[in-house]
Amino acid sequence: xxxxxxxxxILVVFALIAAACGGDGDSDDDTTTTTQAAATETTAxATETTAxxxxxxxxxxxxxxxxxxxxxxxxGDLEKLTAVxxxxxxxxxxxxxxxxxxxxxxxxxxxxxxxxxxxxxGAPLDNPVGTGPYVLEEWVRGDSVNFSRFDDYYGxxxxxxxxxxxxxxxxxGRMLELQxxxxxxxxxxGTEDLELIETDPNLSLLSKxxxxxxxxxxxxxxTPYDNVDVRxxxxxxxxxxxxxxxxxxxxxxxxxxxxxxxxxxxCQGESWYDFDPDAAKQMLSDAGYPDGFETSIFYRDxxxxxxxxxxxxxxxxxxxxxxxxxxxxxxxxxxxxEFIQACSSAGTCDGIHLLGWTGDYPHVTNFxxxxxxxxxxxxxxxxxxxxEPLAEASGIADAxxxxxLYESANNAIKExxxxxxxxxxxxxxxxxxxxxxxxxxxxxxxxxxLWDNGTDTVVFMQGNEPISLYCADESDGExxxxxxxxxxxxxxxxxxxxxxxxxATECAPNEALDLWTCTxxxxxxxxxxxxxxxxDVVVSFTAGLDASxxxxxxxxxxFDYYSYLWNSLINVPEE
Amino acid sequence: MSKLSRxxxxxxxxxxxxxxxxxxxxxxxxRLALRRFRGRKSGMVGLFLIAxxxxxxxxxxxxxxxxxxxxxxxxxxxxRYQEPCxxxxxxxxxxxxxxxxxxxxxxxxFSRIVYGSRVSLQLGFFTVTLALVVGSAIGAVSGYLGGxxxxxxxxxxxxxxxxxxxLLAIAIVAVLGPGLRNxxxxxxxxxxxxxARVMRAQVLAIKESDYVAASQALGASPMQILVRRVVPNAxxxxxxxxxxxxxxxxxxxxxxxxxxxxxxPPLAEWGSMLADYRNQVFTxxxxxxxxxxxxxxxxxxxxxxxxxxxxxxDPTLNR
Numbered sequence: 001x002x003x004x005x006x007x008x009x010i011l012v013v014f015a016l017i018a019a020a021c022g023g024d025g026d027s028d029d030d031t032t033t034t035t036q037a038a039a040t041e042t043t044a045x046a047t048e049t050t051a052x053x054x055x056x057x058x059x060x061x062x063x064x065x066x067x068x069x070x071x072x073x074x075x076g077d078l079e080k081l082t083a084v085x086x087x088x089x090x091x092x093x094x095x096x097x098x099x100x101x102x103x104x105x106x107x108x109x110x111x112x113x114x115x116x117x118x119x120x121x122g123a124p125l126d127n128p129v130g131t132g133p134y135v136l137e138e139w140v141r142g143d144s145v146n147f148s149r150f151d152d153y154y155g156x157x158x159x160x161x162x163x164x165x166x167x168x169x170x171x172x173g174r175m176l177e178l179q180x181x182x183x184x185x186x187x188x189x190g191t192e193d194l195e196l197i198e199t200d201p202n203l204s205l206l207s208k209x210x211x212x213x214x215x216x217x218x219x220x221x222x223t224p225y226d227n228v229d230v231r232x233x234x235x236x237x238x239x240x241x242x243x244x245x246x247x248x249x250x251x252x253x254x255x256x257x258x259x260x261x262x263x264x265x266x267c268q269g270e271s272w273y274d275f276d277p278d279a280a281k282q283m284l285s286d287a288g289y290p291d292g293f294e295t296s297i298f299y300r301d302x303x304x305x306x307x308x309x310x311x312x313x314x315x316x317x318x319x320x321x322x323x324x325x326x327x328x329x330x331x332x333x334x335x336x337x338e339f340i341q342a343c344s345s346a347g348t349c350d351g352i353h354l355l356g357w358t359g360d361y362p363h364v365t366n367f368x369x370x371x372x373x374x375x376x377x378x379x380x381x382x383x384x385x386x387x388e389p390l391a392e393a394s395g396i397a398d399a400x401x402x403x404x405l406y407e408s409a410n411n412a413i414k415e416x417x418x419x420x421x422x423x424x425x426x427x428x429x430x431x432x433x434x435x436x437x438x439x440x441x442x443x444x445x446x447x448x449x450l451w452d453n454g455t456d457t458v459v460f461m462q463g464n465e466p467i468s469l470y471c472a473d474e475s476d477g478e479x480x481x482x483x484x485x486x487x488x489x490x491x492x493x494x495x496x497x498x499x500x501x502x503x504a505t506e507c508a509p510n511e512a513l514d515l516w517t518c519t520x521x522x523x524x525x526x527x528x529x530x531x532x533x534x535x536d537v538v539v540s541f542t543a544g545l546d547a548s549x550x551x552x553x554x555x556x557x558x559f560d561y562y563s564y565l566w567n568s569l570i571n572v573p574e575e
Numbered sequence: 576m577s578k579l580s581r582x583x584x585x586x587x588x589x590x591x592x593x594x595x596x597x598x599x600x601x602x603x604x605x606r607l608a609l610r611r612f613r614g615r616k617s618g619m620v621g622l623f624l625i626a627x628x629x630x631x632x633x634x635x636x637x638x639x640x641x642x643x644x645x646x647x648x649x650x651x652x653x654x655r656y657q658e659p660c661x662x663x664x665x666x667x668x669x670x671x672x673x674x675x676x677x678x679x680x681x682x683x684x685f686s687r688i689v690y691g692s693r694v695s696l697q698l699g700f701f702t703v704t705l706a707l708v709v710g711s712a713i714g715a716v717s718g719y720l721g722g723x724x725x726x727x728x729x730x731x732x733x734x735x736x737x738x739x740x741x742l743l744a745i746a747i748v749a750v751l752g753p754g755l756r757n758x759x760x761x762x763x764x765x766x767x768x769x770x771a772r773v774m775r776a777q778v779l780a781i782k783e784s785d786y787v788a789a790s791q792a793l794g795a796s797p798m799q800i801l802v803r804r805v806v807p808n809a810x811x812x813x814x815x816x817x818x819x820x821x822x823x824x825x826x827x828x829x830x831x832x833x834x835x836x837x838x839x840p841p842l843a844e845w846g847s848m849l850a851d852y853r854n855q856v857f858t859x860x861x862x863x864x865x866x867x868x869x870x871x872x873x874x875x876x877x878x879x880x881x882x883x884x885x886x887x888x889d890p891t892l893n894r
Contacts, residue, residue, distance in 0.1 A: 312679040
């Protein structure tokens, strides 16, 4: 009996050791990834693109590929993307798009070699191959992402040979690392730390003038928010100046419109209602709620530039609703993904929700069309008074011609109150004062290749670990910042936020703005040694846009930004 | 040394005792325990801490200078995360006094800590009472009936005990939804198997005793025996367990609130206060120090008192 137990124990111990050492075959990939391995896979797996809609272009000198949506009936913006020759691609759009350049400069539209995408079956989640200033060396899960300088980079070479990207969820933790000198820069220091950074001679505060908005949203399919006067009363009954004064850093301002004024046409139309609790209370009473009502305030405890202290702001709004309007609100903290799904995507939050938006590209459509376009569920059914002028304006290139339409849309937003714009927040990065060239651009990711701390290694710390390094299928800033060091798009943003050519030397439109011809930069090498050409562009877009493509895999498979910025994916299977 | 016979020992005892002592009414079990408890310094310190805490909770409106949920925006010239201002310790008398500083919503932190004692004590007492009543009932019936019923019930209790308490509590709250009441229920559920097990063990021992057999012989019903003979005599270890359990329950409730599953804003609860300001640990340490200290003192008080009670009620220490 005793021996039996001994044998049993030995078996258990061996099983544990085997489990710890073995795991599935990918376990090594879960902890570290090297680009050498990726490069090997790339050459081995090179095949013709098998996307259902990708066919050969009729150019005899170059086997150019085509992503063909087969028309515009599917509802999206791209009709056809053609590799005309080795260094020319044509975007044939379904409707004029004056924001095209700003849009394709967004990092999610980064280009990877077609062979690499095929070798990874459209999911290069931890082994991206790009043309950027850094090559991915290793992703040590839970600790850091390490990059090395790409010596064949065509642009300005980093002064350092190694870049380390680390993360700490709490702003206090990032601040501590910055103060102790173990990192050269951090994202979004806490509001309470800004003064510390400013007064510390060893540190510098980098203003990141990112256009953003924090708002209180209503889904107007739920009572009592189906009554416009209730929404309007709340819009007038919240002291927004108080929120900005108490909870926001310097450089923040009360929002006069949903879109910040730094975005062209963002501030057309009338400014938001002044704070008037008496009039608000009267309006609520006239709407049939003289004693207020009970509701919920939904929020997620995730710090963003537009909402530095979510919990405190939620409680402040709860207090204001009670004191100013007699509304008893329960504060409900939700898990981030669940919150976004329920309150933003599905529009199933039956109270008010606290959310915000940071601009992806410098065009007013990025703010207004996403939130108030036709069919957006977040604020209920939507209002044609808002989305009709928006739809018309989105096809007009001349900003001054589009201005009256945006004025009309903004005025309708004020009248119908789908949300209450609260604040445009000032956002900041922190850096060591010893770093030259530190930057915090308003658009796009921080350009760490310009940072020079006088040593061979630059360490930068952000708020979270990247979800994956395939940013075509990610939407969080942490992932985009990480893969932005490796992957480049046809256009990009400079540190001032201006759109500039990157992998393209120029994208020129036709007169109607619905055909954009991009001339590509020649002699550009990918990190795996392959040469960048037009087919890489077509295949990269095919992987993101064409839902029927075998390369349309990604991380979650949602490809949110492709779906949203191109209005729809191509070949979406019918439900 | 020669061994005294029983008769000789009795005569010796009588000879050494005064008449008063011989006819003095013997002390009851609880009075004896109380006398022993008073002799335990740590137990008395625990009792003092708990009594103070109860007084603070009861008289919170008199002690707290401000409403715990009202912000001071526009009323006083104070800022978020402001450090404590105590006039006796040199803080400018022109400044309003805030013994524990100001929190992120510009509220007096001392008032919130004071009111937080109410929540924590209520949580501790209600949770343990619920777990004690339900757990004891399950354990008593299970132990007394025995057989297949005992087997099934105790295996179910074993399953609950098999999960880490906080993890199971989180799972239960995730199902029921966040909130103080649900946190209370969750903690009660995860702690009740402990009470059930102890009660069952006591019942198994007691039901074999002579006085239970005597009651059976006199025709008492099983329910009468259980309620009048068995349970009262099985309560001693449960009292100790419950006292210590209050400390655990307060800690677990604070843990749930820390995770956003317990008390919801704007309720002042120490665990959620800790969670709210964990990010300010370096810039406004007072905001995490005071709720942490309050939790520590409360838990320490109940633990010391529980230890003292255990010593006082332990028959093996009856010397």
